[in-house]
Amino acid sequence: MKIIKFGGSSIANIENIEKVFSIVEKRADKEEFALVFSAFGGVTEQLLQCATIAQQSEESYHTILQELEKKHLDIVRSLVPVQQQSTALTFVKVRFNELGDLFHGIYLIKECSDRTMDYVLSFGERLSNFILVAGLQARGKDAIYLDARDVVKTNDRFGHAKVDFAKTNALIQDYFKSHKGLKVITGFIGATDKGETTTVGRSGSDYTASIFAAALKAEQVEIWTDVSGVMTADPRLVYTAFTIPQLSYNEAMELSHFGAKVVFPATMQPAMKEDIPIYIKNTFKPDEVGTLISRESGEGKIIKGISSMGNISILNVQGPGLVEVIGVSQRFFGTLASYGINIVLISQASSEHSICVAIPSKDAAKAKSMIEEEFRYEIQSGEMDEVQVMPDMAVIAVVGENMQHNPGASGRMFQALGRNNVNVAAIAQGSSELNISAVISQADLQKALNALHEAFFLS
Numbered sequence: 001m002k003i004i005k006f007g008g009s010s011i012a013n014i015e016n017i018e019k020v021f022s023i024v025e026k027r028a029d030k031e032e033f034a035l036v037f038s039a040f041g042g043v044t045e046q047l048l049q050c051a052t053i054a055q056q057s058e059e060s061y062h063t064i065l066q067e068l069e070k071k072h073l074d075i076v077r078s079l080v081p082v083q084q085q086s087t088a089l090t091f092v093k094v095r096f097n098e099l100g101d102l103f104h105g106i107y108l109i110k111e112c113s114d115r116t117m118d119y120v121l122s123f124g125e126r127l128s129n130f131i132l133v134a135g136l137q138a139r140g141k142d143a144i145y146l147d148a149r150d151v152v153k154t155n156d157r158f159g160h161a162k163v164d165f166a167k168t169n170a171l172i173q174d175y176f177k178s179h180k181g182l183k184v185i186t187g188f189i190g191a192t193d194k195g196e197t198t199t200v201g202r203s204g205s206d207y208t209a210s211i212f213a214a215a216l217k218a219e220q221v222e223i224w225t226d227v228s229g230v231m232t233a234d235p236r237l238v239y240t241a242f243t244i245p246q247l248s249y250n251e252a253m254e255l256s257h258f259g260a261k262v263v264f265p266a267t268m269q270p271a272m273k274e275d276i277p278i279y280i281k282n283t284f285k286p287d288e289v290g291t292l293i294s295r296e297s298g299e300g301k302i303i304k305g306i307s308s309m310g311n312i313s314i315l316n317v318q319g320p321g322l323v324e325v326i327g328v329s330q331r332f333f334g335t336l337a338s339y340g341i342n343i344v345l346i347s348q349a350s351s352e353h354s355i356c357v358a359i360p361s362k363d364a365a366k367a368k369s370m371i372e373e374e375f376r377y378e379i380q381s382g383e384m385d386e387v388q389v390m391p392d393m394a395v396i397a398v399v400g401e402n403m404q405h406n407p408g409a410s411g412r413m414f415q416a417l418g419r420n421n422v423n424v425a426a427i428a429q430g431s432s433e434l435n436i437s438a439v440i441s442q443a444d445l446q447k448a449l450n451a452l453h454e455a456f457f458l459s
């Protein structure tokens with residue numbers, strides 16, 4: 001058994017879907033596999049946009065919703081012969097009636113909770129997978145639609161729900177034992193025990209594939225996308241980036257954690273637990289080898305890749321009396337955690353006079369006010385200064401297991417940044433020595449990426 005996942009870009013239009021079907025059809029007679037699909041390319045963003053507009057009490061979501069419905073109906077009509085279209089057309093129309101009601105509700109109450117948002121976004125994967133099943137059936141494949149909410153059980157942390165693996169694995173195994181045929185599984189979504197729809201994180205379809213693979217002890221997971229594997233840097237920012245043939249699970253996790261969007265970070269965990277290899281492949285160049293992610297790191301240079309994340313802000317707390325303040329770190333991090341703020345990077349000076357974290361810019365204002373609230377007494381008494389926020393920053397990270405045995409990586413990194421006049425605001429190194437990361441100004445990001453890429457890969 002293999003689990004094969006195609007991302008939104010691979011199924012963004014009819015032409016692409018035909019490519020996907022030809023890959024699937026070539027293999028269907030020879031291999032046993034199940035498929036996982038994301039929403040059709042761009043659909044998740046548009047659903048999000050509708051919910052946002054409706055909340056601002058504007059009715060202009062109607063136009064986008066109509067476009068979306070047409071897009072789905074058009075795909076059914078081109079994929080399925082007329083005589084066999086009715087089930088899929090009905091499914092689409094019923095879903096869009098539900099979406100219309102949902103957005104009207106959001107418009108009336110001017111609010112869309114995380115829970116409602118997960119439900120809204122779930123339509124993307126349900127629609128695409130149902131339609132693709134109809135398309136595969138029309139091609140004579142014995143395809144069946146599996147709504148992942150029936151088997152992937154999660155807690156109710158809407159937006160990035162945690163999977164209950166004991167329940168989920170048992171349900172997946174039962175389902176696969178009792179159902180014949182080519183399973184086509186909705187990525188990204190799950191459900192609580194009460195039946196509320198959840199999602200496992202944006203771009204979480206990769207994770208869904210890995211969850212199924214681990215539950216079924218599959219031979220491999222394949223993530224098919226629009227590039228030929230994990231590359232040495234984001235190819236949209238570094239034109240000379242090239243495919244990395246092999247990565248360890250940990251290296252892939254570090255790269256994706258710091259922004260390599262090609263594979264969702266959590267994907268590596270279930271696969272790693274069962275020692276299942278993950279292949280990253282290109283739908284549009286299926287013959288290229290792509291990237292193998294497994295326990296082995298394989299051959300390579302001193303680093304494997306460079307990743308980056310923009311729209312970051314730095315929060316800095318410091319003050320003359322900070323050393324004496326009890327439990328500063330605990331209170332500082334506790335406050336951020338209690339508001340669900342994701343910390344991208346931590347850097348602390350050894351003098352303990354300051355703590356510095358990088359967080360997404362969208363959370364910066366809230367984080368500042370929450371921390372100042374927590375430390376109100378210390379700020380009033382002058383032991384601590386007000387929280388400083390540096391906006392418009394980016395994090396850049398070099399990643400690779402070889403750095404453990406090679407002391408030269410950080411020297412080379414900071415030399416290259418210095419030579420190119422890139423100012424470094426903060427530095428962090430994971431204790432595993434798998435990555436070195438630096439916070440720089442967002443304006444310098446592309447220059448810095450290219451300078452590092454040149455220094456590590458092209459010289």
Ligand code: ADP
Nearest residue numbers: 007008009225226229230231233234260261262
């Ligand atoms: P999918 O729709 O298949 O899930 P994504 O858009 O999530 O595809 O991921 C693929 C994109 O990730 C690529 O088109 C590329 O622009 C981007 N990307 C960012 N960093 C990297 C990297 N290091 N290697 C490859 N792709 C990367």
Ligand code: MG
Nearest residue numbers: 007203261262
């Ligand atoms: Mg993706």
